Amino acid sequence: MKIYSLSIYSKNYNEEIIRLAAEYDLSSFGFFQRSTVQDIIMVISKTIAERTTPGQRQRVEEQPYVGYVYARSDIPLTGVIITDEEYPQRVSFSVLNKILDEFLIKFPQNDWDKSNTISYPELKTYLSKYQDPKQADQITKVQEQLDETKQVMNRTIESLLQRGEKLDDLIDRSQEISFQSKAFYKQAKKTNSCCTIS
Amino acid sequence: MEVEKLYQTLNKIFDTHEIHEIGLLPYQNTQPNDDYYPFFFIESNLGIPLEYVDKLYKYAHGIFMKVRDCGSDGNNETVKLLKDSTRCIVIINTDCYSALNARKKLIIDNHINPIKELKFIDLLFTFPKHTKHSTIWFHRKWIIQQHVPSDDISWQHEIDITRRVAELYPKNYYAWTYRHWILLKISDDSLHSQSFFVDELKIMKIWVQKNISDYSGFQHLQRCLIRLSQYYDNSFSDFYGISRKDILEKINTKLQNQGLKNKDSDSIVSLWYKEIQFTKDLILRYPGHESLWYHLRFLSFVWIWLKLAGYLNNSIGFKFDTDRETDEKSHNSIVKKWPELENELEFSHYCIRQIDLTINQDNDERFESMIIQKQNALAFELWISELNDRTKFDIKDLIVKLAEISIDSNYYIVQNNK
Incomplete structure (x- = not known):
């Protein structure tokens, strides 16, 4: 029952996705894996956010991670939470609702385009607080009924990608991630284990 | 790169530094004039580039084969050769019985300090794959049972090690079995043991809530409940069979x-x-x-x-x-x-x-x-x-x-x- 990452995205005037804020908790990985896992999660999160239309909620699986994404319908703002397979879906969407609402109150839309990232330290606090899903219970209760009626699309990364596209290629082409991470990822794929060499 | 130099550099790092974690790297990101090239030594963490692992292992194994018959009765020089070569072998392959047996002999003959050997195993366990070999767990048990005075054993540290190992490599049978064994080593008749069982139970309740689909945790929690019950009533069943x-x-x-x-x-x-x-x-x-x-x-x-x-x-x-x-x-x-x-x-x-x-x-x-x-x-x-x-x-x-x-x-x- 772990949250690995929380991140918030918007789109710029070119309709390209931009990351406004992101936090990671990778303490369960070893020193040499941590940066690779972070890079992979970053690419997965961005890919998911990019491929979610306004108003949509999706659950996206890419073992051993599960990503939940919610794109607001009123404004171009999307939240992504990456968890393990145990973390409850209901709680994940509540957390996303909460952080997007709060983010909007703190930062008006005009502020977003000026820089790519916004300092939003509360995100780190939420990331550690909601590691225990019971902590999210109060916010969950308020939103439960709302969530109950909304459809959640169940997806895998492959089904989100366009024909001929592959996650491996996206990772290989990404300019944001280091060559070390790319090497780790390739090696891990060979031994069929994510981000560790064994 | 010459393998002898490689082997010496590795030994130098081990002899002069305390190392927190080890890892194998599928790349090389150091320059020939860097310290410890081609090893990547950062914030006390040691990365060994994958491409040198083979060479290193063969070289260390060669030395080991040459000196192992002299045994630890030999002179200081052969003892040093034996210590270094087996260390290198075990870092790469913890499943090497001969190397671990040679190290047991070195412990018996007082050439290796048992407490230091436990620390060395702690380090090996930072590489997840190494925790999946029964040999190295047995090595640890053997040291604790035979060579550490019971007052010097920190059972809490042993618990912490298994906790981290089970985090790096989930559902790790060896780590959990070892943790069950710790519970049995704690006698069930003193107030101190009561608080140990109570604490372990608390830790496990938090742990299972964070890993609810992992039955290994629940099984250990059950053992904690049984041990605590045995503290209250020493005829309480262990439910085996x-x-x-x-x-x-x-x-x-x-x-x-x-x-x-x-x-x-x-x-x-x-x-x-x-x-x-x-x-x-x-x-x-x-x-x-x-x-x-x-x-x-x-x-x-x-x-x-x-x-x-x-x-x-x-x-x-x-x-x-x-x-x-x-x-x-x-x-x-x-x-x-x-x-x-x-x-x-x-x-x-x-x-x-x-x-x-x-x-x-x-x-x-x-x-x-x-x-x-x-x-x-x-x-x-x-x-x-x-x-x-x-x-x-x-x-x-x-x-x-x-x-x-x-x-x-x-x-x-x-x-x-x-």
Whole structure:
């Protein structure tokens, strides 16, 4: 029952996705894996956010991670939470609702385009607080009924990608991630284990 | 790069630094004029580029083969060669019996300090793959049992090591078995051991809540409960080899628990009763995890055994069951019901009703976990019915229901072969 990452995205005037804020908790990985896992999660999160239309909620699986994404319908703002397979879906969407609402109150839309990232330290606090899903219970209760009626699309990364596209290629082409991470990822794929060499 | 130089550099790093973690790197990101090239040494963490592993291993193995027959009776120089080469071998392959045996000999002959060797194993365990070899765990046990005075053993540190290992490599059989073994090494007759078991139980309750689908954690939690019960009553069963059949046989010939102080008996009952509540709460909170239901089965099994062994005296149910008046429908009151047969059945029915309500309400993707929850609730009902010798009619009825919703199960096969 772990949250690995929380991140918030918007789109710029070119309709390209931009990351406004992101936090990671990778303490369960070893020193040499941590940066690779972070890079992979970053690419997965961005890919998911990019491929979610306004108003949509999706659950996206890419073992051993599960990503939940919610794109607001009123404004171009999307939240992504990456968890393990145990973390409850209901709680994940509540957390996303909460952080997007709060983010909007703190930062008006005009502020977003000026820089790519916004300092939003509360995100780190939420990331550690909601590691225990019971902590999210109060916010969950308020939103439960709302969530109950909304459809959640169940997806895998492959089904989100366009024909001929592959996650491996996206990772290989990404300019944001280091060559070390790319090497780790390739090696891990060979031994069929994510981000560790064994 | 010359392998001799490589080997020397590695030894130099080990001899002059304290290292926190090791890793194998599928790349090389140091320059020939960097310190310790081609090894990557950063913030006390040592990365070994994958491309040199082969060469290093062969070289170290060669040295080991040459000097191992001189043994540790040899001069200082051969002892040093033996220590360094086996260290290098074990870093790359912890499963090398000969190298570990040579190191055991070195410990016996006082050439390797056992405490330092334990630290070295701590380091090996930072590389996840290394934790999946029984040899290295045995090496650790051997050192602790034979070469560390019992007052110098930090069991808390041993617990911490297994905790980290099980985090880096989940469902790690060796780590959990080792942790069970720690519980057995702690005697069950002192106040200090009581606090050790209580603390370990607390740690495990937090742990299982964070890893609810990992049964290895629940199994260790069960061992903690048993050890703590044994502290209260040293004749308390360890439940090895006690089966459902034994329970059924004993149902008519009640065992009496003699001579146990009421207070201790109450402590035991309260311990298991709280655990049952804790587990039912998790089941309702996180539907669809088989591990939770299996844990509840174990607890119900122990509960019946407690009853047969005379721990549940007449009035005790009322002492603990204080919330009878609260709202009957709330989650809380269902969880707190005294775990006798009809209440256990009611718990299962409550779970099923909840699922039926949710499934009717919305048809989203949680469907799968709901079905799993329902299957598990029915299977639990069947299991506890059989354990309590309920009528054949009820049991048949349950099998029919189970077969209906789980077409890939044995229930379906049993039902449709008739």
